[in-house]
Amino acid sequence: MTRRRFFCDSLDLPRETLTLDADVSHHLWRVLRHREGDVVELCDGRGRTARAKIQGHRQGRVEVELLAVNREEPDRVWTVLMVPWARSDRMDLVVRQAVELGASGLWFFEAERSRYALEGSRKDKRLGRYEKIARDALCQSGRAWLPELLGEDSTEEVLGRLGREPPREDEIRILASETEPRESLLALWRRHPHARRIVAAVGPEGGWTDAERLAFHGRGFVPVSLGRPVLRFETACTALLAAVGVLWKQAFSHQS
The missing domain is CATH 3.40.1280.10 (SPOUT methyltransferase, trefoil knot domain)
Incomplete structure (x- = not known):
């Protein structure tokens, strides 16, 4: 199935921009060929997800602008x-x-x-x-x-x-x-x-x-x-x- 999200270490802090780590950046930019202006989805593994727009690629890292951050509740079981x-x-x-x-x-x-x-x-x-x-x-x-x-x-x-x-x-x-x-x-x-x-x-x-x-x-x-x-x-x-x-x-x- 198509991968729909990319992992980032934290979406906790209220901020407008985020730099993704090298492995995620490589997969997003080099493998999947996303480019500036593309909107992607992020998650941090602790219930937070975000929609983000790619701003650029510098020194092997992708920079994104956070458009919206949401929180999903854990399974009730x-x-x-x-x-x-x-x-x-x-x-x-x-x-x-x-x-x-x-x-x-x-x-x-x-x-x-x-x-x-x-x-x-x-x-x-x-x-x-x-x-x-x-x-x-x-x-x-x-x-x-x-x-x-x-x-x-x-x-x-x-x-x-x-x-x-x-x-x-x-x-x-x-x-x-x-x-x-x-x-x-x-x-x-x-x-x-x-x-x-x-x-x-x-x-x-x-x-x-x-x-x-x-x-x-x-x-x-x-x-x-x-x-x-x-x-x-x-x-x-x-x-x-x-x-x-x-x-x-x-x-x-x-x-x-």
Whole structure:
């Protein structure tokens, strides 16, 4: 699909002109061949969007005049996907599609059966790559809010992000599981149709260990089935977020 927006670091300050960064400027000016007088759309990943007119191109940077700045509210259903580290190309796809589907957060971690682990500078470098992918996906999809990207070293650490308290009344926690007992997402929605906070976890290629299942259960996660077929890791992530979007987000929009 045609890219409709360009990313800029901030649209917070009330100002009339803005200089875009080198990468965005190169794509806008050299690749897409925009020129002076063209009107483009900008976003900052924190809900602000703007219409802007190109004023010129100096020293590798595009300068624009802001015509109007607007603010879009975040999704009224807050959604976090907990994702074990996996091969780079598969993770790239997960990040891109999660942004398109409106994830509020992506929490990466090393599961017990993860085939990949990242620590220190390697983890920081990978998160930086995901940030860039997320920005590109944000512009392509026309969304206005970047997800929170976090990286942890273990299942225990990523669960610690939730604290020790049980889920709030308006929160559900979902564990994609290939083993019984489990229930369908539709059945879970029927029991909790008004949930406004959803935390969902997808297991690594090797599946969850018994210890991990117990840990998730202790934090209030409900095991669910994503259907009879055995899904690839990246497919499971996309299917789960898409189902959440249909069952909770769209249903909530129709109720409002």
